[in-house]
Amino acid sequence: MNVHIRFVSIIVVLIFCPRIVQCFSTQPSLPVGWVLNSEDQTQKWTGAGTPRPELRPEDIPSLLMTALSQNDTPYDNAGLESMWEFAEGSATHHIFQHNMTEYIESAFETASEFSTSFYGVALHGQSWDMETGINRVGAEDGWIATQVMTTVTSDGRVRRWQWELRRNRRPPCLNCWRVETIASSDRKGNFEPE
Numbered sequence: 001m002n003v004h005i006r007f008v009s010i011i012v013v014l015i016f017c018p019r020i021v022q023c024f025s026t027q028p029s030l031p032v033g034w035v036l037n038s039e040d041q042t043q044k045w046t047g048a049g050t051p052r053p054e055l056r057p058e059d060i061p062s063l064l065m066t067a068l069s070q071n072d073t074p075y076d077n078a079g080l081e082s083m084w085e086f087a088e089g090s091a092t093h094h095i096f097q098h099n100m101t102e103y104i105e106s107a108f109e110t111a112s113e114f115s116t117s118f119y120g121v122a123l124h125g126q127s128w129d130m131e132t133g134i135n136r137v138g139a140e141d142g143w144i145a146t147q148v149m150t151t152v153t154s155d156g157r158v159r160r161w162q163w164e165l166r167r168n169r170r171p172p173c174l175n176c177w178r179v180e181t182i183a184s185s186d187r188k189g190n191f192e193p194e
Contacts (some may be wrong), residue, residue, distance in 0.1 A: 032059050033066060047074050048082035051176035057145035057165045058134040060086065060177055065149070068122035079123075080104045086179045089168070116159050118182055121151040128152075131160065143167040145177070160185035 032055065033048050048067035055063070064083055071079035084100045087093060096103040111119040121128065128151045137144040145165045152158055164180040185191050 032063050047078045048086070050082065050085040051088070051168070051173050051178050053173070053175045055177060056134075057136065057167070057177045058147070060165055060179065061147050061149060061163045062130060064179070065122060065128050068119075069125075069128075071123055077104055080107055083107075083179070088173075088178055090178070090180050115153040115155055116157055118161065118184065121153050121159060124154045126152040126154060126156070143169055144180075158189070160189045160191070162191055 033046055048063045064079075064086060067079035067082045069079070071077060073079075080103070081100065084092070084103055092103065096106070107119040107123070110117045111123045114120050115124065128149055130147060131150045132148040135146045136142045137146070143166060145167075147163045147165075149161045149163065150158060151161065162183045162185075164183070165177045166180045168174055168176045168178060183191060186193075
């Protein structure tokens with residue numbers, strides 16, 4: 001009887017606490033959007049996908065920057081499509097009248113004309129780095145979060161960006177974090193005018 005109770009307890013813990021299973025897994029922990037190729041044990045990018053409740057706000061900027069820097073993986077314009085999906089409800093959808101095709105065309109035009117634009121550095125830049133950790137407005141229960149990123153353009157110029165993320169407070173995708181805005185710094189790296 002005692003062995004049976006222990007076995008049932010372990011099963012209940014594993015069912016209701018899936019993170020415990022991760023502790024005992026021999027698989028390395030990979031960032032969101034990556035999987036381990038079983039044939040040669042290399043990491044493979046699977047894309048950012050769409051917003052989902054299990055993503056934390058600190059996951060999203062890096063996830064989307066990786067998606068944009070590898071825009072055509074796992075299929076053509078997958079990165080830009082994910083960016084579009086994570087911008088649901090923002091001014092981006094309104095500006096492009098909910099037309100993703102026009103948004104993608106505009107992103108490519110902007111990237112080719114202006115290397116210091118967000119899409120210029122996201123699609124063609126040399127590097128990007130999250131300069132700060134996530135800042136949740138209102139602590140853990142807050143529904144707004146910000147994070148600052150530094151980028152280096154294809155021609156070597158540095159630019160800073162501030163991501164503003166918001167948690168969806170109603171369906172569809174209740175509690176999913178999405179991109180509200182990505183603000184650019186000035187040439188000196190400042191966000192506020194002097």
